[in-house]
Structure formats: structure tokens, C-alpha cells
Amino acid sequence: MSRRTVTAAALALVSALLLAGCGEDEPRKGPVGPPSPRGGSATPASGSPFWVDPESDAAQQVRRYEAQGRTEDARILKRIADRPVADWPAGDDPVPEITRVVRGAAAEDRTAVFVAYNIPHRDCGMYSAGGARDAQAYRTWIDSFAGAIGEASAIVVLEPDAVPHIVDGCTPPQYHDERYELLAGAVERLKRQPRTRVYLDAGNPAWIDDPGKLVEPLRRAGVTRADGFALNVSNFQRNETVRDFGASLSGLLGGTHFTVDTSRNGAGPLPGDREEAWCNPPGRSLGVPPTDRTGDALVDAYLWIKRPGDSDGQCRGGPAAGTWWPDYALGLARRAKA
Numbered sequence: 001m002s003r004r005t006v007t008a009a010a011l012a013l014v015s016a017l018l019l020a021g022c023g024e025d026e027p028r029k030g031p032v033g034p035p036s037p038r039g040g041s042a043t044p045a046s047g048s049p050f051w052v053d054p055e056s057d058a059a060q061q062v063r064r065y066e067a068q069g070r071t072e073d074a075r076i077l078k079r080i081a082d083r084p085v086a087d088w089p090a091g092d093d094p095v096p097e098i099t100r101v102v103r104g105a106a107a108e109d110r111t112a113v114f115v116a117y118n119i120p121h122r123d124c125g126m127y128s129a130g131g132a133r134d135a136q137a138y139r140t141w142i143d144s145f146a147g148a149i150g151e152a153s154a155i156v157v158l159e160p161d162a163v164p165h166i167v168d169g170c171t172p173p174q175y176h177d178e179r180y181e182l183l184a185g186a187v188e189r190l191k192r193q194p195r196t197r198v199y200l201d202a203g204n205p206a207w208i209d210d211p212g213k214l215v216e217p218l219r220r221a222g223v224t225r226a227d228g229f230a231l232n233v234s235n236f237q238r239n240e241t242v243r244d245f246g247a248s249l250s251g252l253l254g255g256t257h258f259t260v261d262t263s264r265n266g267a268g269p270l271p272g273d274r275e276e277a278w279c280n281p282p283g284r285s286l287g288v289p290p291t292d293r294t295g296d297a298l299v300d301a302y303l304w305i306k307r308p309g310d311s312d313g314q315c316r317g318g319p320a321a322g323t324w325w326p327d328y329a330l331g332l333a334r335r336a337k338a
Helices: 013-017 057-067 071-081 095-107 135-149 162-167 173-190 212-220 239-252 326-334
Strands: 112-116 154-158 196-201 228-231 258-261 299-303
Touching: 057 071, 057 326, 071 326, 095 112, 095 135, 112 135, 135 154, 135 173, 154 173, 154 299, 162 173, 162 196, 162 212, 173 196, 173 212, 212 239, 228 239, 239 258, 239 299
Parallel strands: 112 154, 154 196, 196 228, 228 258, 258 299
Antiparallel strands: none
């Protein structure tokens, strides 16, 4: 992944409208491990239009805590388990996982939220390195991804870090043209699905601090054919900071809408200019629960894109990126504003 830091004020209007359990959020994403066995149903908290996975890592952890008699920990962790969190299909074949999620969401008339995260040369070889082996493998993968969504109601956040890593120079220049072509093709393919909304990742204001630097890269990546761009994915910037940045970028793109990842930004970013402030920073908390009632005409949704409790990488004692880390999850939930 990449660098991330900054501060800002808290969200006033929206927090009054939203129910229960959380303040704002933190940084970063990671790939997901193998999907666990799934089943059952869950009721979305706060009337969210998005689907809650009843067999998420957090939900399974709640049941383990209950079986161990850790009832207070189980109660606190439900602040994650009872909320809709994005699904990150992993591996060469995303179809089984996507099919499971869209069926669950359709049964409850909810919208599924996905992250497509498989671009070649992903994450510049850092904690979340990997991705498709080449351009053709990626085209095949994204075609399967879109086809598995079918006619379901879905949101797809497309390739976290892919555009910002071009802008900041982390991705070598020889891969730029191919990456733009793959991203634009992915937008076009996903938008063939009649009820799929696509948001192209645009980093966060602590990473690419000048929105003007993102305009042409986002256009080349297909943002004009998408539903908008996504900000703060897996990061910790406060909502007010992100909204201001997003409004500026939107203006440069002719009024394009955007989404904000609020999964871990309840306490804002780690204070000070500390190394890898984006990677498993201590003292963070959950952010505003997922909702499409944002009180801002440009912000289509607050989403939990980074799965709270998944490690950002092997830093600060964390496991591999994308691995469930129950102690970190419990800390995020415990510090959330109830």
C-alpha cells in the first residue's frame, strides 16, 4: 500500500443522524485471505441499505467470544459484526465468493459492496504485493468478477492505490499505460452490469495532497464512465478533511460524485509525522457506520471499505496484510463513540 496521514474536524451533521456504535475512521486496505464457510443472515444496523455478512470474520469472532464466556468483548465486537463491510474477493477465481455475497444480499434486498483488488504489479511490491500475473489474466479476472455480479445491486470500489501509485511515482513508468488501459477497461466491463456502481480509487488527502494531480490520471483510468471516485480507502483521514478534498477534486472533474471509507477514522490519523502512520496505527477507532444518507450532495455513501480488524501488514506486531487480527479489531470497536 502507501503513505497516509493528516487531521481535520469531525462530522457534525451526519453523526446526529446515524445510530450507534461508532465515530470516524483510519487507513489502508489489504487483500483478503481464503473465504470462510458462510451462511445465515444478519439484520443491517441503522437501517443501512448495504448487506451485512453473517459469517464475516467479526461475526465468527463474536461467536467464539460468546462460547468462551467473554460476553463483554462479544458485545463490543458486534459494533463491527453488525455493520456492512466490503468484500474483497481473492484468488484467481472470484466467482464463488461474489456469488455467495450477491445471493445473500439479494435475499435481503440489500446492496453488496465489493473491492476489485487484483491489478498487476499491485502495491509496488509492498505489504499487499501481488495481483494478476499479466494484463490478459486481469482482463479475464475482471470479466469473471463482473459476470458473477450479474443483475444484483452492487457497489465496486476499483483497485485501491492503483491510480495514486502512478501519481506518486511508486509504480514504475513502464507499467503506466497498461495500467490506465486495464482500469478503463475494468470500468467499462463492470458498467455493463445494470445495477453496478463503480468508484475508482483516488487515494486520500494526506497522500496526494493536490487534487489537481489526480485529474488527468483519473480521466485516463475511466472515471468519466464510472459513477465517481473513492477516497480514504483503508486510511484514517477525518470526514471533514476528506469531504473538502473530494469537493475540490469533484469540481475539477465537472461535479463527479465520490464515496468515503469511514471504517477506521473515528479518531482521525495517527498524530505526528510517524513512519508508516497508515500501517496498524495504535489508538484508532471505528468511524461513521455505512450509509447512503450522508447529508452531502457529492458524497454518495460512507462505506466500510477496509474491513475493520484486518491487518494493514506486518508492522507494529500485525500479521500479513488482509489477515483478521481480533485484538486490533476489538481495540477499534472499544474506542468507537457509542
